[in-house]
Amino acid sequence: MGFRLLPDHLNREDQQALLDLVMALAQEAPFTRYVMPRTGRPFSIDMTNAGSQGWIADRSGYRYSPVQPVTGRPWPAIPATLLDLWHTHTGYPHEPECCLINHYRGEGARLSLHRDEDEETFDAPILNISLGDTAVFRLGGPKRTDPTRSFPVTSGSIMIFAGPSRLFYHGVDRLRVGSSQLLPDGGRLNLTLRRVTRPTR
Ligand SMILES: O=C(O)CCC(=O)C(=O)O
Numbered sequence: 001m002g003f004r005l006l007p008d009h010l011n012r013e014d015q016q017a018l019l020d021l022v023m024a025l026a027q028e029a030p031f032t033r034y035v036m037p038r039t040g041r042p043f044s045i046d047m048t049n050a051g052s053q054g055w056i057a058d059r060s061g062y063r064y065s066p067v068q069p070v071t072g073r074p075w076p077a078i079p080a081t082l083l084d085l086w087h088t089h090t091g092y093p094h095e096p097e098c099c100l101i102n103h104y105r106g107e108g109a110r111l112s113l114h115r116d117e118d119e120e121t122f123d124a125p126i127l128n129i130s131l132g133d134t135a136v137f138r139l140g141g142p143k144r145t146d147p148t149r150s151f152p153v154t155s156g157s158i159m160i161f162a163g164p165s166r167l168f169y170h171g172v173d174r175l176r177v178g179s180s181q182l183l184p185d186g187g188r189l190n191l192t193l194r195r196v197t198r199p200t201r
């Protein structure tokens, strides 16, 4: 069990259906440009969430919140299509609690090298779904100083970060702007499904 990339896994119709779901979710929970803790510098991408827990950032840190910080309303539920993909590809016996949605609008949109480490448990894999422009994705190892490699991730591709790769450093260097026509205004959407709390049995 480790890292898996399933290139072009979802067909065009499934991609469009996911895009429609994201557009609907964004009506309820608007995309927001967070700022980074301490520096207060804005991210180059916009974010929203579905689920009982949404990943947020502000001057005081990175964390999960049950509500959208601007509207104060709970995040919309994670759509069944995404729950199905989670169960199919992760085999994890519990539901994901967060679907973080990143919107990379175009040139200059990136996500620097980081680990997903704000969750209470790292037992569950992370499921990553890409829609729209190809991303130049960077994957390293468990330590920030480990060597990294970069590779293209196209629209409809799925990545699974399971086992040790759950805590590998990763990021997005840039988009190949204009490589996909899926999003009406161009750019890329990325969905990551996450388990946040430790399941109680
Ligand atoms: O956009 C991507 O593919 C990566 C997203 C990511 O690493 C994150 O949201 O933590």
Ligand SMILES: [Fe+2]
Pocket (backbone or CB within 6 Å): 114, 115, 116, 170
């Ligand atoms: Fe990440």
